[in-house]
Amino acid sequence: MRVKMILPALTEARSPFWRPIKYSLFPPLGLATLAAYLDDADEIVLQDEHVQTLDLDDEPDLVVIQVYITSAYRAYQIADHYRQRGAHVCLGGLHVTSLPEEAAAHADTAFLGPGEDTWPAFLRDFRAGCPQPVYASHSRSLLDLPFPRRDLIQRNLYLVPNSIVVSRGCPHTCDFCYKEAFFAGGKSFYTLAVDRALREIEGLAGRHLYFLDDHLFGNPHFASSLFEGMKGMGRLWQAAGTVQSILKTDLIEKAAASGLRSLFVGFETLNPDNLVEQHKFQNLNRDYSAAIRRLHELGVMVNASFVYGMDGDDESVFARTVDWALGQGVETATFHILTPYPGTALHQRMQAEGRITSANWDDYDTRHVTFQPRRISPERLEAGYWDSYRQFYRWGSILRSAQTHKTLNGKLRHFAYTSGWKKFEPLWDWVIRAKRVTGMLPILERVLAGVQPVQFQPSTWKPANNHMLPPSS
Ligand code: B12
Ligand code: SF4
Numbered sequence: 001m002r003v004k005m006i007l008p009a010l011t012e013a014r015s016p017f018w019r020p021i022k023y024s025l026f027p028p029l030g031l032a033t034l035a036a037y038l039d040d041a042d043e044i045v046l047q048d049e050h051v052q053t054l055d056l057d058d059e060p061d062l063v064v065i066q067v068y069i070t071s072a073y074r075a076y077q078i079a080d081h082y083r084q085r086g087a088h089v090c091l092g093g094l095h096v097t098s099l100p101e102e103a104a105a106h107a108d109t110a111f112l113g114p115g116e117d118t119w120p121a122f123l124r125d126f127r128a129g130c131p132q133p134v135y136a137s138h139s140r141s142l143l144d145l146p147f148p149r150r151d152l153i154q155r156n157l158y159l160v161p162n163s164i165v166v167s168r169g170c171p172h173t174c175d176f177c178y179k180e181a182f183f184a185g186g187k188s189f190y191t192l193a194v195d196r197a198l199r200e201i202e203g204l205a206g207r208h209l210y211f212l213d214d215h216l217f218g219n220p221h222f223a224s225s226l227f228e229g230m231k232g233m234g235r236l237w238q239a240a241g242t243v244q245s246i247l248k249t250d251l252i253e254k255a256a257a258s259g260l261r262s263l264f265v266g267f268e269t270l271n272p273d274n275l276v277e278q279h280k281f282q283n284l285n286r287d288y289s290a291a292i293r294r295l296h297e298l299g300v301m302v303n304a305s306f307v308y309g310m311d312g313d314d315e316s317v318f319a320r321t322v323d324w325a326l327g328q329g330v331e332t333a334t335f336h337i338l339t340p341y342p343g344t345a346l347h348q349r350m351q352a353e354g355r356i357t358s359a360n361w362d363d364y365d366t367r368h369v370t371f372q373p374r375r376i377s378p379e380r381l382e383a384g385y386w387d388s389y390r391q392f393y394r395w396g397s398i399l400r401s402a403q404t405h406k407t408l409n410g411k412l413r414h415f416a417y418t419s420g421w422k423k424f425e426p427l428w429d430w431v432i433r434a435k436r437v438t439g440m441l442p443i444l445e446r447v448l449a450g451v452q453p454v455q456f457q458p459s460t461w462k463p464a465n466n467h468m469l470p471p472s473s
Contacts, residue, residue, distance in 0.1 A: 001127075002043045004060035004087070005031045005152075008078055009049035010070040011362065021421070021428040023050040024437050026163040026212065027153040030066055030093065030115075036146035037120050044152060049074075051157040051432075056081055062126070066093040067103060069341060069364045079106040088131065090122070095361070097182050098343035100134065113137030113182060114168055116145060140187040142168065147200055156438045162204045163212050166197040166226065170214040172242070174280045176307065179214065181343030189218055194225040201230065208445050209237040209259075217245035217255075224251060230258035236448045240264040244282045246291040256298035261448040262331070262417075263295060264303040270324060271317075274310035278346070292328045296410065301331040301417060301448075308388075309338035309381050311374040318384035322391045329404035331414050332421060335388045336366035337381060338373075393422040413450035420447065 005028075013023040028048045035044055047054050049071075056078065063082040067075040072095045079089045083106075092111030096103040104110045109131055111118050118135035125131045155161040169189040170179050179188060191197075201209065216239045217223045230237075237259050246252050246265070267288055268280060275284050295302050306321050325333050340347040340356060341364065350356050350371045357378070358370040367385065369378035376384075391397060402414040420443070431437055 001039075001041075001062060002058075002060040003035075003038060003045070003062045003064065004058065004082070005035060005044065005046040005064045006054065006075075006078060007031055007048045007050065007066050008054075008071045008074040010068075010074070010365065012365075013050045019429050019432045021159065021425070021432065021437075024158055024428075024432050025160050026210065027150075027155070027158050027161060028066065029148055029163055029165060029212065031064065032148035032150055032153055033145070034064060034115050034119050035149035035152055037123060044149070046149075046152040048157075052154070054078070059085060060087050063087045063089045065089065065091050067091055067095040068093060069095045069098070069361045072103075072361045076103075076106040083108065088126065092119075094178055094182055095342075097184075098178075098341065104133065107133075109133055109135065111135050111137070113185065114140065116140070116142065136185060138186045140168070140183075140190055142190060142192045143196075145192060145196070147203070156435060159437045159440055159444065160208065160210045161438060161441075162206060162208055163210045164200060164204065165212045166200075167191040167213045167216070167218065167222070171218045172215070172280070172282050175278045175345040175349070176338060176340070178341055178344065180345065181341070184343075189215075191219055191222045194222060194229060197226055198229045201233065201235070206441070207234060207236050208441060208448070209235055211237060211239035214240065215242060215245070217241045217251050220249055220251055224254060227251070227254035227258040233259070235259040236261050236445055238262040238264070238448070240266070242266060242282055243286045243288060243291045246294055247286055252294065252300070253298060256300055260298075260300055262301040262303060264305060264334075265291065265295075266305045268305065268307045269310060269313070270321060271310070271312040273312040277311055289328060292330060296329060296405065299410075299450075301413070302328075303332045303334065304328075304330045305334045305336065306388075307336045307338050308385055309369065309371075309373050309376070313373070314375040315380060315384070317376075318388050319391075322388050322397075325392065326397050326401040327404065329401050329410075329414065331401075331417050333388075333392050335385055335392075337369055337385050338371070339364050339366050340371055393418070395419075395423075398423075409450055413447060416447045416450070420444075 007028040031046055035046060038044055065075050065079055079091060083089050088108045090109045090111065091103045091107040092115055096110050097112045100110050100112055109122060114137050117139045118137045122131060122135050169183050171189045173180055238261065241263050243265060268283065269275060272284060292302055304325055308317055340350045355372040357372055363370050369381050373381055398415060398418050402411045405411045405414055431440060
């Protein structure tokens, strides 16, 4: 069987004039995972439109397309093209799960939720000549998960070829997050077996890893065993975690001792009323500054994520947030405009209040305002969002923020990392076009390694309480 697997790109990533580095970071791991369920005899071609021009002139039997909200229109266009050519077209992923009826108009088969149970079931039916129009995932487990078919990925096209996920979902329930909608109908947080995760890590070439898990620390027992197992592997790695997971346990020391060098942290807002509004209770009453200090003391850089446009935000939110982040010595910051993704609790609330102003999915990229904000105009919200990036990444800001670190090493690493991402964008653009992105990985590793690895000592840190299991909200 000839199988074509496609990750379509949003318009910006296809621009002939400008290619932001973020689209050349990670390979399509979801599709590589699904490919692992195919037979050895199947001819598989996997293409990622973020990094290559699609060949649409072929004649596959089966086409598999992963649909994100911002690439939905492009995905439907490709799907229609292949259906006209007689292929059986499968659509799945986050957007298909949120809006199955919209997607079904372009698919022979639509998949809701994660694919580990539905995809093998479909393949059996397809080979038997009786594929169904819809498969919805209910039974969730990663215990028999095959290794992703990384051999189908062109590693040289990505800065971070070693992305990996060892869990799915998250134990929390924030109103704006895709998670509840995507995992409806089954478990919404589960992990690989630790040994299986460690074996996959061992098989990855080079030093650098990027865990794409929503919340790598979400199951403390799993995370602790994973970090213990990674100690001594000589890895340098990056991941995402919550403020709570930094402050509450000694997991973060174990993570640093096994090579964690940069953490994406969802601070989201400095306003507690906003946290309550979004049901992000795990951030409430947490000392954000203490979390950042703790990471820096361990030699871990901080990528702080902020969301603008919640009901408590007014015009003052931009300057206040940027100023706070710079004062804390946060190395990189990502700003987002609150986006009510279909299927989320936020979307339901906004819709009930008549505040949704756009149903153009191209606008749902966290850079456009798609709803009526409460205390600020949509124009000011977008302007303030762009201005935050400008202010945070000015040379003067980078220097000021780098100065907050206690050690020379910390200052230099901050300066190199922050300016490397944001001040050399023309260089990144050139490197992407020259297909030499992976050649930059040793530089990234060098910067991440800026400090000596932290030796893990049994911690004297006392958790805020003894609740070591993943919190439920
Ligand atoms: C890595 C990543 C990226 C990377 C690359 C994406 C890639 N290579 O896949 C980059 C940096 C390019 C990126 C960009 C963006 N991203 Co992004 N990204 C992620 C992240 C962190 C991990 C994705 C991943 O690899 N998951 C692990 C794999 C194993 O899971 P998976 O891809 O979901 O695949 C599984 C299922 O979805 C399903 N499946 C998927 N497709 C199909 C198809 C079929 C036929 C079947 C059967 C099953 C199936 O089966 C797979 C195995 O279970 C997710 C968060 C998340 N947890 O998903 C956000 C996320 C997907 N991104 C998001 C967003 C908003 C964006 C941006 C718009 C951000 C921005 N402002 O620029 C852009 C644009 C994306 C686009 N192309 O349109 C949102 C998506 C919201 C939505 N409803 O679509 C997420 C969920 C983050 C969030 N919490 O809001 N992203
Ligand atoms: S903590 Fe992060 S991943 Fe988890 S539900 Fe909230 S926003 Fe989503």
